[in-house]
Amino acid sequence: MTALERAIASPPPVPGIGTRSPVEGLDRRSVGFVDVLAQSVSAMAPSAAATLIPALVAGVVGSPGGTVLALATALLLSLLVASCVNQFARRIAAAGSLYTYVARSLGAGPGVIAGTALLLGYGFISMFALAGAGHTAALLLGRAAPGAAGSPLLPAVVIAVLAAVVFAVVAGGVRLSTRVTLVVESVSVAIILALVVALLVTVGPVDIRALSLEGTSPAAFAVGAVLAVTAFVGFETPTTLGVEARRPFSAIPRAVRWTVLGAGGFYLLACYSQLVGFHALGLDITGSDSPVDDLAAANGVEGVGLMLDVGIAASCLACAIASMMALVRVLFSMGREGVLPAAFGRTHARFRTPLVAVAASVPVVAAVPVAVALTGVPLWDAMGVLLVASAAGYITAYVVACAAVPVLLGRIGELTVAVGLRAVTAALLLGGALVAYLVLEVTSERWVGVLLFAGGMLAGGLAYAIALRGRPWLRERVGVYDEPVAADVLGADPLPAAHGGE
Amino acid sequence: MTWSGPRTGQGADALDRAAPAPTDLRGRQPKAIHSALSVIEEVARSGPGVTAHEISSALGMPRATAYRLIALLVEDEYLVRMPDLRGFTLGRKVVELASLVAPPPPPRAARSVLDALRGHIRGGIHLVRYDGDRVHPLDLDPDFPLTDEPRALRELDASAMGRLLLAELAAAGEPLPGTVRASAERVAAIRRETEAAGYARQVAEFSRGYGCIALPIRGPRGRLVAGLALSAPVTRVEDPGDVLDRLRDGARSLEPLLG
Numbered sequence: 216m217t218a219l220e221r222a223i224a225s226p227p228p229v230p231g232i233g234t235r236s237p238v239e240g241l242d243r244r245s246v247g248f249v250d251v252l253a254q255s256v257s258a259m260a261p262s263a264a265a266t267l268i269p270a271l272v273a274g275v276v277g278s279p280g281g282t283v284l285a286l287a288t289a290l291l292l293s294l295l296v297a298s299c300v301n302q303f304a305r306r307i308a309a310a311g312s313l314y315t316y317v318a319r320s321l322g323a324g325p326g327v328i329a330g331t332a333l334l335l336g337y338g339f340i341s342m343f344a345l346a347g348a349g350h351t352a353a354l355l356l357g358r359a360a361p362g363a364a365g366s367p368l369l370p371a372v373v374i375a376v377l378a379a380v381v382f383a384v385v386a387g388g389v390r391l392s393t394r395v396t397l398v399v400e401s402v403s404v405a406i407i408l409a410l411v412v413a414l415l416v417t418v419g420p421v422d423i424r425a426l427s428l429e430g431t432s433p434a435a436f437a438v439g440a441v442l443a444v445t446a447f448v449g450f451e452t453p454t455t456l457g458v459e460a461r462r463p464f465s466a467i468p469r470a471v472r473w474t475v476l477g478a479g480g481f482y483l484l485a486c487y488s489q490l491v492g493f494h495a496l497g498l499d500i501t502g503s504d505s506p507v508d509d510l511a512a513a514n515g516v517e518g519v520g521l522m523l524d525v526g527i528a529a530s531c532l533a534c535a536i537a538s539m540m541a542l543v544r545v546l547f548s549m550g551r552e553g554v555l556p557a558a559f560g561r562t563h564a565r566f567r568t569p570l571v572a573v574a575a576s577v578p579v580v581a582a583v584p585v586a587v588a589l590t591g592v593p594l595w596d597a598m599g600v601l602l603v604a605s606a607a608g609y610i611t612a613y614v615v616a617c618a619a620v621p622v623l624l625g626r627i628g629e630l631t632v633a634v635g636l637r638a639v640t641a642a643l644l645l646g647g648a649l650v651a652y653l654v655l656e657v658t659s660e661r662w663v664g665v666l667l668f669a670g671g672m673l674a675g676g677l678a679y680a681i682a683l684r685g686r687p688w689l690r691e692r693v694g695v696y697d698e699p700v701a702a703d704v705l706g707a708d709p710l711p712a713a714h715g716g717e
Numbered sequence: 718m719t720w721s722g723p724r725t726g727q728g729a730d731a732l733d734r735a736a737p738a739p740t741d742l743r744g745r746q747p748k749a750i751h752s753a754l755s756v757i758e759e760v761a762r763s764g765p766g767v768t769a770h771e772i773s774s775a776l777g778m779p780r781a782t783a784y785r786l787i788a789l790l791v792e793d794e795y796l797v798r799m800p801d802l803r804g805f806t807l808g809r810k811v812v813e814l815a816s817l818v819a820p821p822p823p824p825r826a827a828r829s830v831l832d833a834l835r836g837h838i839r840g841g842i843h844l845v846r847y848d849g850d851r852v853h854p855l856d857l858d859p860d861f862p863l864t865d866e867p868r869a870l871r872e873l874d875a876s877a878m879g880r881l882l883l884a885e886l887a888a889a890g891e892p893l894p895g896t897v898r899a900s901a902e903r904v905a906a907i908r909r910e911t912e913a914a915g916y917a918r919q920v921a922e923f924s925r926g927y928g929c930i931a932l933p934i935r936g937p938r939g940r941l942v943a944g945l946a947l948s949a950p951v952t953r954v955e956d957p958g959d960v961l962d963r964l965r966d967g968a969r970s971l972e973p974l975l976g
Binding site: 218219221222223226227228229230231232305306307319462464465623626627628629631633698699702703704705706 | 757765770794799
C-alpha cells in the first residue's frame with residue numbers, strides 16, 4: 216500500500232483548517248480564465264493607450280526608432296514586474312491584490328502603503344476613464360445633435376449616466392461585470408486593430424528609415440520608457456479576483472502574463488503603424504492631438520474619426536468597470552479586517568458583491584469628472600492630471616510589491632536565487648522609474664497630479680494611524696485572504712473523506 | 718438490455734470544470750509526471766504541513782524543480798497550501814486521481830456479504846460508495862449489469878442509488894450537482910418518499926418492467942457512506958416482501974465494514 220493510498224484510506228487530521236473562508240460572501244470560485252483575462256485587459260484600456268501613448272512617448276524621445284525601443288523596454292520591465300506579482304498570485308488567493316500580498320510579506324504598515332497607492336491608482340484611473348468615456352461620448356452625441364454640442368452640461372450628464380452603468384455592472388455580480396467588460400473591450404480592440412491594419416496596408420511597404428534612432432539621447436530614451444510604462448499599469452487587476460476565480464493559482468498568473476504580452480504586442484504594432492504612417496506623409500507625430508484620426512484623414516479613409524471615438528469610449532467604459540471592480544475588492548478586504556468600517560466588508564446575499572463598498576466609492580469617483588465638466592475646465596487637461604496621479608499610485612504599489620517578494624519567499628523557505636534577483640532588479644528599476652516620473656511630471660503642467668498622489672498617500676497613512684488608535688490588534692488582522700477550507704483539504708473536519716477506516 | 722435515451726445534463730458545467738486535456742506528451746514530460754506523483758506521495762508520507770524545502774530535500778530533487786512542480790500541483794488543487802503559507806497538505810482532489818487510477822476494492826468480508834445476498838435473491842445486487850455529491854461503483858453485479866451505468870451513477874434524480882444520495886443532500890440543505898435536472902418539487906417528493914420508506918426506489922426509469930431499490934449504509938454520526946441496491950422486475954420492486962428484510966440484514970452487516 217502506498218503512502219497516498221494510506222492517506223486517502225484514512226486521512227490524517229489536518230489542524231488549523233476552518234470551514235469558512237475569512238473572505239466568505241464573495242462568489243467563490245465562480246469565474247473562469249477568460250473572465251479573469253477580460254478584467255485585466257480592460258483595466259489597461261489598451262485601445263485608448265494605443266492611440267495616445269505613441270505620440271506622448273515620441274514627443275519625449277525625439278526619434279521614431281527610439282519610441283518603438285522605449286515601448287519595448289517598458290514591455291520588458293512590465294513583464295519583470297508581472298513575474299514578481301505572480302510569485303504572490305501563485306501562493307495567495309486574495310481580493311486585496313498587492314495590498315494583501317505586501318501585508319502578508321512585510322506587515323500591516325507597508326501593506327497599507329501599497330494598499331493606499333493601489334486605491335489611488337484604481338480610483339484616479341476610474342475618474343480618468345469616466346472623463347474619457349464622457350468626453351468622447353459627448354463628442355459623438357454632439358455630432359448627432361449639434362444643438363447640444365459645446366454645452367458643459369452634456370459631458371457632465373453623460374458621465375453621470377455612465378457612472379450609473381458602472382455602478383449597476385460592478386454591483387450586479389462578478390460574472391456580469393467580467394462579461395460586460397469582455398464584450399465592450401472586444402468591440403474596442405477590434406475597431407482599433409482594424410484601423411491599424413488598414414493603416415499599414417495603405418502605407419504599403421516598410422521604409423526602414425522610418426525607425427531611425429537619430430536625435431535620441433540616453434536620458435530622453437529613459438524618460439520615454441518610463442512614460443511608456445504607464446501604458447501597462449493595470450495588469451495586476453486579476454489578482455483582486457483571487458477569491459472568485461476558478462483555479463485561481465493557475466488562472467490569475469496566466470491572465471497577468473498574457474495581458475502584459477498581448478497589450479505589449481498591440482502597443483508595438485499600433486506605435487509602429489502610426490510612426491511609419493507619419494513618416495510616409497513627411498509629418499511629425501508629436502504635433503498631432505489624435506494621430507490615428509489625422510493619419511486616416513490624410514490617407515482619405517472616411518468615417519475613421521467616428522469609429523475611433525466609439526472605440527475609445529468603449530475602452531474607457533470597460534476600463535472604468537474593471538478598475539472599480541478591483542477598487543471595491545480592495546475596500547472589501549480592508550472592511551473585513553477592520554481597517555475600514557465593517558460595512559465595507561459586507562456582501563450582498565444574492566449578487567455576492569461588496570455592495571456597500573460599491574455604493575460608497577462609485578459616487579465619489581463619478582463626482583470628480585462631473586464637477587470638472589461643470590466648471591468648464593477642459594476635460595482633456597483634467598484627464599492628463601488624473602492619469603499622472605493614477606500612474607504614480609500604481610507604480611508605487613508595484614515597487615513595494617516587488618520589494619516584498621524576497622521577504623515572503625524567504626520566510627516560507629521558497630526563495631531561489633533567480634526569483635530573488637528578479638525581484639530586487641524589478642524593485643530598483645521601477646523605483647528609479649518612479650522617481651524619474653514624479654520629477655518629470657512635477658515640472659510639467661500636470662504637477663497637480665503629483666500633488667493629488669502625494670496628498671492621497673498622506674491621507675491614507677493618517678487614516679490608518681487613526682484606525683490603529685486603541686486597536687493595536689488591527690496590525691494582526693491586515694492581510695485576509697481566501698484560506699483553504701475543509702472542503703478543499705483531504706482529512707479536514709467536518710467532512711472526512713467518504714470511505715475511511717474510521 | 719436497452720439504451721434508455723441520451724446522456725444529458727453533464728454538458729457545459731462539467732466541461733468548464735475539467736482541466737485542460739493534455740495535448741501532447743514528449744521529451745522530458747513523462748519524467749516530470751513521475752516526479753509530480755512522487756511529490757504527492759511525499760506529502761502523503763510526511764503528513765500535513767510539510768514544507769516545499771522539506772519535500773525537495775526528501776526527494777533529492779533540485780529546489781527550483783520541486784517548487785515548480787509543487788506550484789503546478791497547487792494550481793490543479795492536488796496539493797493545498799496551508800494557511801501559514803509554508804506547509805502543504807493533500808487536496809481533496811487526490812481522491813479523484815486515486816479512484817481513477819485504481820478504484821479501491823471493498824474489503825473481502827464485504828464481498829462475502831454480497832455473495833450471500835446474490836445467492837439468495839433473484840435480481841442484481843449492487844454496492845456503491847458516496848463521496849460528497851458523487852456516486853462511485855464499489856461492486857456492481859456482473860450477472861445483472863446496469864442498463865445505463867454512467868447515467869445511473871451520474872444523474873442523481875434517475876437511479877435509486879442516486880435518489881438515496883439526493884434525498885440525503887436535500888435533507889442536509891447541500892447544493893445539488895448540476896446533473897440534477899429535476900424540479901425542486903420533484904426533489905422534495907423524492908426526499909419525502911425515501912425518508913418515509915427508509916430506502917430509495919426507481920420504477921421503469923431505465924428499462925420498462927424493471928426498477929430498483931437502494932438501502933442506505935451509514936457510517937459514524939449517521940453519515941451516508943454507501944448504498945446497497947437491488948435491481949429487479951417492477952413487481953418485486955413495488956412489493957419487495959421478505960427480500961427487503963434480507964437486504965436490510967445485508968446492509969446492517971456491511972455497515973461496520975464500510976462505515
